[in-house]
Amino acid sequence: MKRVYNFSPGPATLPLEVLEQVKDELLDYQNTGMSIIEMSHRGSVFSKIHEESMELLRKIAKIPENFDILYMTGGASTQFALVPLNLTGNRFNQKSGKAGYINTGTWSKKAIQEAKILNVNYEIIASSEDKNFSYIPKNYKIPSGLDYLHITSNNTIFGTQYKEFPKPQDTKLIIDMSSDFISKPIDWTHIGLVYAGLQKNAGPSGMTVVIIDKEYYKREYEFLPTMFRYSTFGESKSLYNTPPTFQIYIFNLILKWIEKKGGLEEIHKINQRKAQYIYDAIDQSNGFYIGHAEKEDRSLMNITFRLKNESLQDEFLNKAKENDLVNLKGHRSVGGIRASVYNAMPEEGCKVLAEFMIDFYKKHG
Ligand SMILES: Cc1ncc(COP(=O)(O)O)c(C=O)c1O
Numbered sequence: 239m240k241r242v243y244n245f246s247p248g249p250a251t252l253p254l255e256v257l258e259q260v261k262d263e264l265l266d267y268q269n270t271g272m273s274i275i276e277m278s279h280r281g282s283v284f285s286k287i288h289e290e291s292m293e294l295l296r297k298i299a300k301i302p303e304n305f306d307i308l309y310m311t312g313g314a315s316t317q318f319a320l321v322p323l324n325l326t327g328n329r330f331n332q333k334s335g336k337a338g339y340i341n342t343g344t345w346s347k348k349a350i351q352e353a354k355i356l357n358v359n360y361e362i363i364a365s366s367e368d369k370n371f372s373y374i375p376k377n378y379k380i381p382s383g384l385d386y387l388h389i390t391s392n393n394t395i396f397g398t399q400y401k402e403f404p405k406p407q408d409t410k411l412i413i414d415m416s417s418d419f420i421s422k423p424i425d426w427t428h429i430g431l432v433y434a435g436l437q438k439n440a441g442p443s444g445m446t447v448v449i450i451d452k453e454y455y456k457r458e459y460e461f462l463p464t465m466f467r468y469s470t471f472g473e474s475k476s477l478y479n480t481p482p483t484f485q486i487y488i489f490n491l492i493l494k495w496i497e498k499k500g501g502l503e504e505i506h507k508i509n510q511r512k513a514q515y516i517y518d519a520i521d522q523s524n525g526f527y528i529g530h531a532e533k534e535d536r537s538l539m540n541i542t543f544r545l546k547n548e549s550l551q552d553e554f555l556n557k558a559k560e561n562d563l564v565n566l567k568g569h570r571s572v573g574g575i576r577a578s579v580y581n582a583m584p585e586e587g588c589k590v591l592a593e594f595m596i597d598f599y600k601k602h603g
Contacts, residue, residue, distance in 0.1 A: 243587035246565035247394055247540060247578040248417065248438040256491045256582075275484045284483060291490035292475070295420075298496055301449055302426050308448040308471035309481050314345070314416045317433040317446060318352040321412050324468055325431075325457055326358045326385045335385040340404070341365035342374060343393040344571060345414060363387065370572070371396040373532040384409040386430055392418035394438075395569040397542030397576065398535040403428060410451065418539050419447065420496065421581055422506035430454065436485055438539070439581045440492050445485035496581070505581055512579050513538040515592035519599075526603045527595065530572055544574025550602055551575070557598065563591050 244251040267274040270283055277284055292307045301307065310316070326335040337360040339350045353360040361384075364375035371393060380387060387406050392399040394417040403411060403425070410430025419434035431450045437443035448468065455469040464470050470478050499505055517536060520527040520543050530542040545551050554575065558566055568576040579588055 240562075242562040242564050243583070243590060244565055245563065245577045245579065245583070245587075245591070247569075247576060248435075248580075249443050250438050250578055250580050251582045252441070252488075253492065253495050253582045256488065256495055259491055260488060274487045277483075279477060279480050279483050284487075287487055287490050288477070288481070289475070291486055291493060294490065294493040294497065295447070298493055298501055299420060299424060299449075300426070304451055304453070305426070305449050306452055306468075306472035307476075308450060308468060309476040309486060310446045310448055310471060311444065311482060313443070313446055314414055314433055314435050315348065317414070317448065318349040319356065320466060320468070321349070321386070321388065321431065321433075322353040322356050322358045322360070323462065323466060325412070325454060326353075326360075335359060336361060336383060338363045338380065338384040338387040338409070340375060340387070340389045341367060342390050342398060343371040343396045344569075345394065345416070346388075346390045349388055349390070349414060366398075370530075371398065372530055372535075374398050374400055374535040380404065380406045380409075382408050386410055386412045388412045388414070390414045390416075392416075392537055392539050394540050394578075395542075395576075396530060396572055397537045397540045398531045399537035399539065401534070417580075418537075420493075420502060420505075421509055421539060423502045436489055438578070441485055441488040445482045445489065447489075492582075508585060509538045509579070509581065512583065512585050512588040513541060515588045516541045516577055516579070516595070519592040519595040523595070523599045524603065526599045528574075530574065539578060539580055541577040541579065542568060542572055542574065544568070547602070548573075553602075554598055558591075558594060561590070561594055563587075563594060566591075 264273055295307055322337055326337050337353055337358055339360060339362050341362050363380060364378035366373050366375050386409055389411060391413050405428050411428050412431045415432050415434040417438045419439050421439050433446055433448045436445045450468050458467050458469060496505055520529045525546055527543045528546055555567055566575050566577055568574040577591060
C-alpha cells in the first residue's frame, strides 16, 4: 500500500486509523453480517452511531444546549441559499429584514450571490477585495438591526482565517466554517448558526453539519418547503428522510479520533505547529517564497504562497510530487501554491514539505 502526503483542499486526507477501521468493518459491521451502508437508518445499530455522533460533537465542540445539530446534504453551497431563505424577511414574506455580509473571498461572494438571487435586502459590511482577499477586514462598524451577520471563518482559496470573530451586539453571526470546522475550540457567545461540509476536517463529502440556535425556527414562514426548513431536521434529529449514513458513520469515527488526540484544544496546538513549519520555510527564504495572506490573518488550514521566480513553479510542483507531496497547486484565482493541512494531515507531512521547500530554495535561490 502506498500513502502520499496529500495537501488537497477538499475532499482531503483522512486519518489512516479511521480509514483502516472502515476497511476492516466494511463487509461485516460488528457481527451483523452486513455493511453499515446496507442497513436501515432507523434500526438500532445505526441509531446508536447516529446519536453518539451528535453527542460527541456537542461534547467536543462544547456546543450549548440552545443549539440543535443538524445533518443535511447539498453542501455548504445549499446553505448559502437556505440561510437567507430561512432567516431574513424576503420577497415571500413581508418582513423587511436586512442581512449583513463580510466579503473575504470566493465563498463569501457565492453566499452573497444567493441573497441577491432571493431578492433579500442585504448589505456588504466590509470587504478585503481591494487587496485580492489577502486579509481579514477589521475596525468596521456593524449597523444595528441586522437579521444576521454572515462571515466565512476560513478562506480556503486565499488562505486567510479569522483569529477572532466579530462581536455584533444586537444580532448573531452565521458562520461558513467549511474549512476550519472542528479544528479548534469555539466561543459560541455571538454565534447563531454554523455550517460546514465534512470533506475538509471531518470526513467524506456529501454531508453538511449545521449547528443552529433553536430560536431561528421561529423565523420560518408558511411557504417554505419541508426539506428547506431547519426545524424539519431539528425536530426529527435529522431522520425526517434517509440521512447520509456512510458519512455519519465516518464522522463518528473521526470525532472519536479527535477525542483520542486530546480534543479540540490539543488538535489546535498540533495545527498551529503544523502550519508554523511551512510559514517558517516561507519567512526564512529571503523572499524566494512570497506568502499571499497578511501575517496576522494567516490560515492554519490553507497555506498560500508563490515563488518569486514564477518560472520555477512547475519544477517545484513536479519535484514535490516525486517526493510524494501532492495536490499543492494553488487555486487559479490566487495562483502559486496552496498547502491544505487540515486536522488529518500528519505533523510529519508538514515537516517533510517544509524541508522540501528549504532544499528547493537552497538549490534555486
Ligand atoms: C469556505 C467554503 N465554503 C463553501 C464551500 C463549498 O462547499 P460545498 O462544495 O460543500 O458546497 C467550500 C468548498 O471548498 C469552502 O471552502
